[in-house]
Amino acid sequence: MNNLTNIIRRKSTRIYVGNVPIGDGAPIAVQSMVNTRTVDVSGTVNQINDLKKAGVDIVRVSIPTMDAAEAFKQIKLKVVNVPLVADIHFDYRIALKAAEYGADCLRINPGNIGNNNRIRAVVDCARDKNIAIRIGVNSGSLERDLVDKYKDSSVERILLESAMRHIDILDKFNFHQFKVSVKSSDLFSTLRAYKEISSKIEQPLHVGLTESGLLRNGTVKSSIALGLLLLEGIGDTIRVSLAADPVEEVKVAFDILRALKIRSRGINFIACPGCARQEFNVIDVVNELEKKVCDVTTSMDVSIIGCVVNGPGESLSSTIGVAGAKNKSGIYENGIRQKERCDNSSIVDELERRIRAKSITS
Numbered sequence: 226m227n228n229l230t231n232i233i234r235r236k237s238t239r240i241y242v243g244n245v246p247i248g249d250g251a252p253i254a255v256q257s258m259v260n261t262r263t264v265d266v267s268g269t270v271n272q273i274n275d276l277k278k279a280g281v282d283i284v285r286v287s288i289p290t291m292d293a294a295e296a297f298k299q300i301k302l303k304v305v306n307v308p309l310v311a312d313i314h315f316d317y318r319i320a321l322k323a324a325e326y327g328a329d330c331l332r333i334n335p336g337n338i339g340n341n342n343r344i345r346a347v348v349d350c351a352r353d354k355n356i357a358i359r360i361g362v363n364s365g366s367l368e369r370d371l372v373d374k375y376k377d378s379s380v381e382r383i384l385l386e387s388a389m390r391h392i393d394i395l396d397k398f399n400f401h402q403f404k405v406s407v408k409s410s411d412l413f414s415t416l417r418a419y420k421e422i423s424s425k426i427e428q429p430l431h432v433g434l435t436e437s438g439l440l441r442n443g444t445v446k447s448s449i450a451l452g453l454l455l456l457e458g459i460g461d462t463i464r465v466s467l468a469a470d471p472v473e474e475v476k477v478a479f480d481i482l483r484a485l486k487i488r489s490r491g492i493n494f495i496a497c498p499g500c501a502r503q504e505f506n507v508i509d510v511v512n513e514l515e516k517k518v519c520d521v522t523t524s525m526d527v528s529i530i531g532c533v534v535n536g537p538g539e540s541l542s543s544t545i546g547v548a549g550a551k552n553k554s555g556i557y558e559n560g561i562r563q564k565e566r567c568d569n570s571s572i573v574d575e576l577e578r579r580i581r582a583k584s585i586t587s
Contacts, residue, residue: 232455232456232458232485232487233458234250234458235423235430235457235458235459235460236249236427237249237427237428237429237430237461238401238427238428238429239251239429240357240402240403240404240428240429241355241357242254242283242308242310242329242330242357243283243307243308243309243329243330244308245282245283245308247357247404247429247461247462248404248428248429248461249429251461252488253455253460253461253462253463253482253487253488254282254283254461254462254463255280255281255282255283255462255463255464255475255478255479255482256281256282256283256284256285256310256431256462256463256464256478257276257281257284257285257464257465257471257472257474257475257478258284258285258286258287258312258464258466258471258474259272259273259276259284259285259286259287259471260272260471263286263287263288263289263293263296263297263300264292264293264296265296266296266299266300266303269286269296269300270300270303270304272471273286273300273304273307273309274304275471275472276307276471276472276475277306277307278520279472279475279476280475280479280490280491280522281307281475282308282462283307283308283309283310283329283330283462284304284307284308284309284310285309285310285311285312285332285464286300286309286310286311286312287312288311288312288313288319288322288323289314289319290319291318291319291322293319294319294322294323294326295322297309297311297322297323297326297328298326298327301326301327301328308329308330309327309328309329309330310328310329310330310331310332310359311323311324311328311330311331311332312332312361313331313332313333314333314334314337314366315337315338316338317338317339317343317344317346317347320333320338320347320350321346321347321350324347324350324351324354324356325350328356329356329357330356330357330358330359331347331351331356331357331358331359332358332359332361333347333358333359334360334361334362334387334391335347335348335358335360335391335394335395336368336390336391336394337368344394344398345398348395348398348400349398351400351402352400352402355402356402357402357403357404358395358400358402358403358404359403359404359405359406359431360388360391360392360395360403360404360405360406361405361406361408361431362384362387362388362391362405362406362407362408363406363408363409363435364380364383364384364408364409364410364411364414364435365410365435365436367383367384367387368387368390371383371386371387371390379414379417380409380411380414380418381407381409381414381415381417381418381421384407384408384409384414384418385407385418385421385422385425387407388405388407388422389422389425392405392426392428401428403428404428404429404430404431404461404462405422405426405428405429405430405431406430406431406432406433407419407422408433408434408435408466409434409435410434410435410436410437412434412446412449412450415434415435415450416450416453416454419432419454419459419460420454420457420459423459429461429462430459430460430461430462431460431461431462431463431464432450432451432454432455432459432460432461432462432463433447433450433451433463433464433465433466434446434447434450434451434465434466435466436466436468437450437465437466437467438467438468439467439468439469440467440468440469440473443465443466443467443468443469444465444467444477447465447466447467447477447481448477448480448481451463451465451478451481452481452484452485455481455482455485455487456485463478463481463482464478465477465478465481479491483524489524490522490524491519491521491522491523491524492515492518492521492524492525492526492527492580493524493525493526493527494511494514494515494527494528494529495526495527495528495529495530495539495543495546496508496511496528496529496530497529497530497531497532497535499531500531500532502531502532502534502549503531503532503549504531504532504549504550504551504552504554504569505531505549505554505569505572506531507529507530507531507549510529510572510573510576511529513573514527514529514573514576514577517573517577518577518580518581521580521581521584522584523583523584525544525545525580525583525584526542526543526544526545527543527544527545527546527576527580528540528542528543528545528546528547528557529546529547529572529576530546530547530548530549531549532548532549532550533548533549533550533555536548536549536554536555537555537557537562540555540557540560540562541557541560542560543557543560544558544559544583545557545558545576545579545580545583546558547567547572547576549569550566552568552569553566553567553568553569554566554567554569554572555567556575556579558579
């Protein structure tokens with residue numbers, strides 16, 4: 226779902242990564258990146274399939290060597306309905322191979338792959354095969370001459386000049402099917418860089434906070450950065466970069482989009498933290514239920530409140546709700562209190578049954 230809120234999106238041109246539209250008002254696409262060795266074809270395919278089940282729209286695969294390029298060919302043959310971005314640095318020959326083997330997008334900074342003949346070869350190949358390019362500027366791999374030039378300046382100034390340098394190269398070759406990212410591990414530098422570049426170019430922006438950290442602190446920092454940018458309409462595709470299972474990146478990304486009412490997928494759990502009033506263990510119920518219904522993609526709100534203080538109120542505005550009471554708790558559907566009550570020992574099973582019934586009929 227899209228357009229669930231009144232956020233005014235930044236105007237941008239439209240490109241495609243495989244069959245996924247990016248920019249010009251298209252739904253904000255969720256990306257992730259596999260962390261397997263690309264030469265491990267079966268392991269990489271399995272992780273891509275796991276990401277697909279979690280709802281990912283686009284997956285990036287690193288291709289550091291020609292052996293990895295040959296493995297990518299096999300991966301591409303086995304993966305269905307998930308566009309793959311080939312992540313390449315420095316070696317233009319690998320970019321050409323990845324394009325030949327069916328990459329849906331090339332993540333490559335034109336200025337880092339050599340002379341104009343090499344750049345032209347990649348650009349012409351992308352144009353011929355109708356493949357988009359992502360210019361991905363990262364604070365951890367900025368050009369040395371720019372770092373030296375702006376050694377006393379803020380990181381975002383270097384990010385911006387680096388991005389514009391690569392953009393100018395593509396403009397020179399009259400290639401405009403690209404998106405841009407200007408990521409830093411510093412939250413404020415990332416915000417300033419994206420705000421600045423959003424006013425300078427019309428191409429779509431891939432937004433994220435790079436190398437944000439472990440699951441907990443990375444989620445917090447990424448949520449702040451992405452939330453602030455998306456609220457200003459900046460961002461056409463997003464990635465939450467975590468030192469964790471990539472599936473968690475996808476889950477957090479959808480949680481951010483859902484909280485902002487930009488895009489909704491799966492279940493939004495509304496649950497109290499529990500206190501002395503709770504008539505059942507709310508935390509245990511929510512954790513167990515989340516595992517059981519993680520495959521449900523239908524958008525719905527499920528409220529799980531352990532007592533009658535807030536339970537009925539939350540349930541009235543939820544698709545499915547439970548309000549804790551002694552021995553047996555009240556069950557709600559679409560804001561209507563059901564006649565039957567649920568034994569507190571069977572809450573997980575009862576909620577799963579009702580959730581799956583809704584997911585079939587919705």
